Amino acid sequence: xxxxxxxxxxxxWLGGCSGCHMSLLDLDEWLIDLAARVDLVYSxxxxxxxxxxxxxxxxxxxxxxxxxxxxxxxxxxxxxTLLVSLGDCAVTGNVTALRxxxxxxxxxxxxxxxxxxxxxxxIPAEPGIVPVLLDKVVPVHAVVAVDYFLPGCPPPAxxxxxxxxxxxxxxxxxxxxxxxxxxx
Amino acid sequence: xDLHELQQIAxxxxxxxxxxxxxxxxxxxxHASNAIEIKRRLEEAVIAAGLEGEIEVAGVGCMGFxxxxxxxxxxxxxxxYEYVSPDDAPSIVASIHxxxxxxxxxxxxxxxxxxxxxxxxxxGGKIDPERIEEYxxxxxxxxxxxxxxxxxxxxxxxxxxxxxLRGRGGAGYPTGLKWATVAKSRGDRRFVVCNGDEGDPxxxxxxxxxxxxxxxxxxxxxIAAYAVGADQGYVYVRGEYPLAIERLQKAINxxxxxxxxxxxxxxSALDFRVDIRVGAGAFVxxxxxxxxxxxxxxxxxxxxxxxxxxxxxxxxKPTLINNVETFANIASIIERGSAWYSGIGTxxxxxxxxxxxxxxxxxxxxxxxxxxxxxxxIVEGLGGGAPDGGTVKAVQTGGPSxxxxxxxxxxxxxxxxxxxKVGSIMGSGGMVVMDEATNMVxxxxxxxxxxxxxxxxKCIPCRVGTVQIYRLLEKITAGEATPADVDQLRAxxxxxxxxxxxxxxxxxxxxxxxxxxxxxxxYDALIKP
Amino acid sequence: MAAKTLKINGTMISAREGESILEAxxxxxxxxxxLCHLDGLSDVGACRLxxxxxxxxxxxxxxxxxxxxxxIQTNTEQLRAYRRQIVELLFAExxxxxxxxxxxxxxxxxxxxxxxxxxxxxxxxxxxxxxxxISHQRFGIDHNRCVLCTRCVRxxxxxxxxxxxxxxxxxxxARIISDLNQPWGDAExxxxxxxxxxxxxxxxxxxRGSTVAEMEHASGRIAVIVESRRVxx
Numbered sequence: 035x036x037x038x039x040x041x042x043x044x045x046x047w048l049g050g051c052s053g054c055h056m057s058l059l060d061l062d063e064w065l066i067d068l069a070a071r072v073d074l075v076y077s078x079x080x081x082x083x084x085x086x087x088x089x090x091x092x093x094x095x096x097x098x099x100x101x102x103x104x105x106x107x108x109x110x111x112x113x114x115t116l117l118v119s120l121g122d123c124a125v126t127g128n129v130t131a132l133r134x135x136x137x138x139x140x141x142x143x144x145x146x147x148x149x150x151x152x153x154x155x156x157i158p159a160e161p162g163i164v165p166v167l168l169d170k171v172v173p174v175h176a177v178v179a180v181d182y183f184l185p186g187c188p189p190p191a192x193x194x195x196x197x198x199x200x201x202x203x204x205x206x207x208x209x210x211x212x213x214x215x216x217x218x
Numbered sequence: 219x220d221l222h223e224l225q226q227i228a229x230x231x232x233x234x235x236x237x238x239x240x241x242x243x244x245x246x247x248x249h250a251s252n253a254i255e256i257k258r259r260l261e262e263a264v265i266a267a268g269l270e271g272e273i274e275v276a277g278v279g280c281m282g283f284x285x286x287x288x289x290x291x292x293x294x295x296x297x298x299y300e301y302v303s304p305d306d307a308p309s310i311v312a313s314i315h316x317x318x319x320x321x322x323x324x325x326x327x328x329x330x331x332x333x334x335x336x337x338x339x340x341x342g343g344k345i346d347p348e349r350i351e352e353y354x355x356x357x358x359x360x361x362x363x364x365x366x367x368x369x370x371x372x373x374x375x376x377x378x379x380x381x382x383l384r385g386r387g388g389a390g391y392p393t394g395l396k397w398a399t400v401a402k403s404r405g406d407r408r409f410v411v412c413n414g415d416e417g418d419p420x421x422x423x424x425x426x427x428x429x430x431x432x433x434x435x436x437x438x439x440x441i442a443a444y445a446v447g448a449d450q451g452y453v454y455v456r457g458e459y460p461l462a463i464e465r466l467q468k469a470i471n472x473x474x475x476x477x478x479x480x481x482x483x484x485x486s487a488l489d490f491r492v493d494i495r496v497g498a499g500a501f502v503x504x505x506x507x508x509x510x511x512x513x514x515x516x517x518x519x520x521x522x523x524x525x526x527x528x529x530x531x532x533x534x535k536p537t538l539i540n541n542v543e544t545f546a547n548i549a550s551i552i553e554r555g556s557a558w559y560s561g562i563g564t565x566x567x568x569x570x571x572x573x574x575x576x577x578x579x580x581x582x583x584x585x586x587x588x589x590x591x592x593x594x595x596i597v598e599g600l601g602g603g604a605p606d607g608g609t610v611k612a613v614q615t616g617g618p619s620x621x622x623x624x625x626x627x628x629x630x631x632x633x634x635x636x637x638x639k640v641g642s643i644m645g646s647g648g649m650v651v652m653d654e655a656t657n658m659v660x661x662x663x664x665x666x667x668x669x670x671x672x673x674x675x676k677c678i679p680c681r682v683g684t685v686q687i688y689r690l691l692e693k694i695t696a697g698e699a700t701p702a703d704v705d706q707l708r709a710x711x712x713x714x715x716x717x718x719x720x721x722x723x724x725x726x727x728x729x730x731x732x733x734x735x736x737x738x739x740x741y742d743a744l745i746k747p
Numbered sequence: 748m749a750a751k752t753l754k755i756n757g758t759m760i761s762a763r764e765g766e767s768i769l770e771a772x773x774x775x776x777x778x779x780x781x782l783c784h785l786d787g788l789s790d791v792g793a794c795r796l797x798x799x800x801x802x803x804x805x806x807x808x809x810x811x812x813x814x815x816x817x818x819i820q821t822n823t824e825q826l827r828a829y830r831r832q833i834v835e836l837l838f839a840e841x842x843x844x845x846x847x848x849x850x851x852x853x854x855x856x857x858x859x860x861x862x863x864x865x866x867x868x869x870x871x872x873x874x875x876x877x878x879x880x881i882s883h884q885r886f887g888i889d890h891n892r893c894v895l896c897t898r899c900v901r902x903x904x905x906x907x908x909x910x911x912x913x914x915x916x917x918x919x920x921a922r923i924i925s926d927l928n929q930p931w932g933d934a935e936x937x938x939x940x941x942x943x944x945x946x947x948x949x950x951x952x953x954x955r956g957s958t959v960a961e962m963e964h965a966s967g968r969i970a971v972i973v974e975s976r977r978v979x980x
Contacts, residue, residue, distance in 0.1 A: 122846055125867050126838070129846055134874035170874070175867060183866040187846035209866045216861050218845025218852070218960075500917065517914060522792035522810040675895060675914070675921035676793045682836035685919055686870045706869060713832045716805050717795045 041090040041202070044076035045120075046110055048103040049130040049171060050096030054121035055079065057188035058093070061195055071202055089114040091201060093194075097123040097130040098172050102165035111178035118197065122187040122217055124174045129187070131171040139167035182207055185217045219477040219484060221363055224354060227476075231355035236274040238314060240264075241291040241343060245280035245429045246422075246461050248287040252304060253277075256288055259307035267311050276352075279430020281343030283330060284422075285582030290321065291343065298324030330581045330600045335562065335570050338546040339586045342430040347465050350472035353433040359478055361552035365441045366486045369552075374445040375401060378548065380556035382568030387413055387504075387541030388616065388645045389721070390567070390634040396538065399528040400446040403536035408448040410439050410490075411532065411539045413509060414455040414462070417501040418617025419668060421648030423572040424542035426584055428455065428462035431546070432469035436492060438545030440483065441552060443490040446538050451492040454509050457499055466494060501672035505720045506531075506539045508674065519674040520720035541646065543572055563589030567633035571647060575601045578608060578653035587632075594628035597651055608653040612736070616645020618665040618672075619725030621732030622658065641732045643725065658737040659744060662730045663691040669726035680723025683714040687730060694744050701745060708734065753817040762813040769797055769808035772821060779821050780830055780859060783896040784809045785946055787970035788905055794896060796830050796859070805829075831863040839870040840919060841877055842891035843949070849962035850950030856894060857949075873919065880925075882932030885955055886944060893923055893951040899943035902969055911937040923951075945969055 047055060055078060061068065075089060076082050085106065092114040098104055111117055122128035136142045148155040158164055174180055184197050184207075193214055200207040208214055242248075242257040260275045281289045286300035290310060299310060299321040306321035313319035326332075336342065345352035353359070365374050379394025400408060412435060416424040428435060439451045455463050470492055473479040481489045495513045502508045503518040510532050512518035531537025547569060551559045560568045567589035573596060576582055580602030587596060597603065597613055604610045612624045615632075621642030623630065630636050634644050652661065670684040690707045693699040711727035711734075718724045734741060749764045755777050762771035767790065772779050782794040792810035799808045800820040808821070820826070837843070837856060845851045859865075877890035897914065900923065904910040911934050915924045925934035944952045945968045953962045 119867065122844075126844075127872060128844055131872065131874070132842065132844060132847075134872065135842065135876045172872075173867070175869075176871075180867070185866060210864050212861045215864065215866055216845075217857060218848065502917075522807055524812075670918060673918040675916070675918045676791070677795050678793070678833050678836055678894075679795055681895070681918055681921070682840045682870075682873075683832075685873065686836065686839070689871050709828075709832070713829055717798055717829050717833070719792060719795065719807075 038071075040071060040073045042075045042086070042088060043072040044085065044089045044092040044110070044114065045074070045078065046076070046085075046092060046094045046096075046106065047078040048094060048096030048106065048124070048174075049099030050121065050123040051129070052078065052095070053188040054095035054123075057121075057186075057191050058194055060191035062191075064195055068198065085109045085113060087113045091116045091118070093118050093120045094124050094174055095120045097127045098168065098174060098177050099130050100165035100167050104168065104177065107174060107177055116181045116201065117174075117178065118182045118184055119174045119180045120184050120194070121189050122185055125183050125185050126217065127171050127173050131173075134170055138169035143167065183209065185215055187218050221367075221484075224359055224363065227351055228355040231351040236270075236272055238273045238295070239293045240273060240275045240310065241278040241281075241293055242275060243279070243281050243287060243289040243343060244277035245426060247280070247284040248289060249461060251288045253288045255304045256290065256302055256307060259304045260290070260310065263308040263311040266308070269311065269314075273311065273314065276346050277348070278344060279342045279347045280339075280426040280584060282334075282339065282426075282584040283324065283581065284584065285580075286324060289324065289343070293344075296326055298326050300324040330583070330585065330602070333591075333595070333600055334586050335588050336586050337550050337562075337570050338427060338434075338543050338572055339430070339584065340550070341434065342426065342584075345431070347430050347432055348468050350433060350469065350476060350478075353431070357553065358433050358549070359437055361549040362437050362440050362444075362478070363484050365444055365552050366484045366488055371401065371445045371447065374441060374552070377556045378445070378551060381551045381559040382556075382563075383544065383547055383551065383559065384567065384634065385541060386543035386547070386571065386646070388619065388643060390644060393540065393544055396528055396540070397442065397445055399526075400536045400538040403529045405536040407450075407535045408446055409532045409535055409537040410443045410446065410448040410451040411509070411513070411537055412439055412451065412453040412542055412545055413504060413506065413539055414453055414459070414542045415497050415504040415509060416459075416542070416646060417456060417504050417672075418619070418646055418648045419665075420574060420576040420614075420650040421617055421646050422574045423584060423647045425459050425462050427542050427546050427572075428459065428466055432462075432466045433473065434549060435466075435542055435545045436469055436473055436479065438548035439492060440479065440488075440490050441548050442538055442540065442545065444488050446536075448538065449489045449491070451490060452495050452513055452532075453492060454495045454497060454503070454513060456497040456503075463494060463496060470494070500674070501668075502674045502720070502722050505722060508720070509539070510537065519676045520722075522719060543647070564631065564633045566635050571632065571644070573647045573649045575649050575651065577614075577649075577651035578604045578610065578656065579651040580605045589633045590631045592629050592631050593623060596632065596649065597628065601651065604651070604653040608655070610651055611654050611656060612652045612658070614642075614650040614652070614661070614665075614729065615648065616643040616725075616728075617648045617650075618668045619643060619721065619728055620645045620648075621728045622652075622661065622736060623732070624736040641735060642728065657695075658733040658740045659691065659695055662733045663688065663695060665729040666691055666726065669722065673722065673726075677717075677719035677723060679714045680718040680720075680726065683710055683718075684723070684726055686710055687714065687727065691730070694741065697744055697746065699745055701747075704741060704745060751813045751815045751817075753813055753815065753819065755819045756821055764813070766813050767809055768799060768801070768806070768811050768813055768817075768819060771813050772799075772808060772819075777821055779808050780862065781809065782855060782859065782894065782948060783898065785898045785902070785966055785969055787973035788898060788901040788946070791897060791901070794833070794894075796833055798826060798829065800826060827863065831865055834859050834863055834865055835868045835870055837894050838865070838868045839872050841873070841875060841893065844891075847959060848892060848950040849953045849957045849959060850892070850964070851960045853960070853963045854950060855948035875919065880931050881955060882930035883937070883939070883955075884932065885939060886931065886941065887953050887955050888923065888931060889951055889953065890922055891951075892949045894949055895921055895923070896948060897923075898946040898948060898966075899923065899952060902942040902946035906969060906972055907938060907940050907942050909936045909938055912943060942969065942972075
């Protein structure tokens, strides 16, 4: 164990499939090295309900697709020194945003749950429980300032590691070359 | 046809004329305000008064003061009536013999008229555009005769070069140089094309010339055909100008009938035919390479230059493309000489320019003034400033490709270089005047929407860049934009200006760039901190 | 044919008269990004990615002929910034979702994004409604992935000689169409030769049945066909 204080790391799961988090877990044994250098203060893989203050680094997976995402992302931005868009949904909207051409949220739900889907034809609505969809899915940087972008669907584990290693070493992560940048 | 016949036609026309002519403007603006009915009622009134032997009624081209139309003028008494209604007709006729007239009197000494210098519009409001005899009686086709019989093609080009005439379509390319290039380019055939695809919002100079004096344009084209060695011409007119197309077609038919178009014109070796091509509503077809593609029957979209049309134009042949107004200058230059023409205007911009004054201005209409007149004189002197006691804030020259010039720079002389220096362009001659009530960001957004809708979609910066610029302007006017969005806006404007394929894209950001430069406070007021 | 001497990025090179800046640069080992250019087809100068600085003026390298004494810069900071903006504009224009695209891994647009350092798109995604036409027995066209480079139009017209493809509409509403804007399967002029698929830089034109990352275009084949014809006269 080194004496350097651990940095507070948060990972956030918004409108995405959690594949980016799976890719994070694909870091395998390096996760043990990582655990030695960070405190995981918020994450879908840790049972913490409230996004804490004073976060050093937040990795955000997923696009902004609902009112809940909208609320969380502002908190994340407010409480974090560095915010990284992790994966194509956060960076571009990606698969989450495929619904955008269908029109605003109501129209989209109508097409999916009534016109082409559920034989009962019921649009799910549980105020306070089921988040309300936004009319348009947008990438994270369309809502709050983003410090670094890590494309990929999902970003391969080595790409995530390269970013984290750079940030932990106090370097600016390189954003060039197919290894770091390729979408998809 | 020879000179003698031409003189015969002119003499017969003069003999036919009655002592007094009532000129009734039948150009589009007045036409739309019931001018045809006014003309009919005037004719009836003349008959009712038994004055057919003394008075005739003539439908004439545009008098220029469109905002005060319908216009009627008594010639040669030089009495002008404005806002005429059909019911005024009997009293107008009666007024010739001292009766009281119910129509409003216009003022021919008004600066709007007095400070003009008509060359392109010399016959506007004076002759019936549907009768070639009137054009000939006004000296028409004399210049074509002179060019063919008294000058070599090289001498014609030399004369145009020395006149200092520059292209009136907007860019101001030296006309003589263009003609010389076409004449020297290798090709078994050459074409002359007249660009009448006037598409700028607020511009109607070319429409007015085509409607008021189509033979003047045809004569200019024929002289050009002689000079560059072309045997076929096309006039490309936008489909939104039905009256111009109708009158031009009539003029072509009449010229053909009198052997002023066709084979062996004036018994020379010059064969020249002219056909009309009607545009289908694409602004970009005013760009010369897109216009060529459209005439060829292809999709109206531009291609990179060089090669320029002068070298490789219609069907790959050397092609001379000039604007309507440019061609309308030619006959006068040949008639009165390059020394006369180059004595008008400024050192770098010779001659006159027709401007369409619209927007928040008292005297809406067309003016033709010598180059070098200041914006102030045009807007405030001729145009009468803003109506209802308002203050003029800025003027947009050159339409969606031009820039917005604030009132503080109104002492700028109107010539190609000076307008470019203040971030605008001469353009084809539209002048849209804004008063204090105009929001300049909204104005920039309006023009950007126009360019976005009119982008052909061929090159990416223009196709998508204009949409993104428009969206940023929407965000700004909605009060949702941050300073970072304004930086983004500037960067996009620079991209679209520097990398677009044709003039449409290259100039599309001008209204945004110029309003950002001259009216930053209007943007700031809308930006979130 | 006369040779021309010019400077590219400070190095003197010689080029053939009539050659484009793009060809001359490639001959001397300088690569310039392109998208609408495809060896074997005519050039249209539409994508503007190959713009270079010629003595202070920006010119498309593909349609600008070399001239004696030209001083060309191909990779200035400004040019790189413009190229990245252009690629971002493309990504924002339609639904380019690499994650679910047949051409992922073999896509010229995707590669351009990498080579120009595009880590995100700064513009609004326009998210237009685009159709997918799979009425043809063997091929499909997904307009979401089309960049309007017109390489398919030119390959069909210039190489196959049937001109099934063209463009309708304008601005961002422009779409590639087959015959008189009919479903591809009904386009009688189409010979099903597949040259448009070879020419397509993205996943817009694809072999039916191919799934994510399976569609490879082999666009070099077009130049081979054209060259073979030339050689055989």
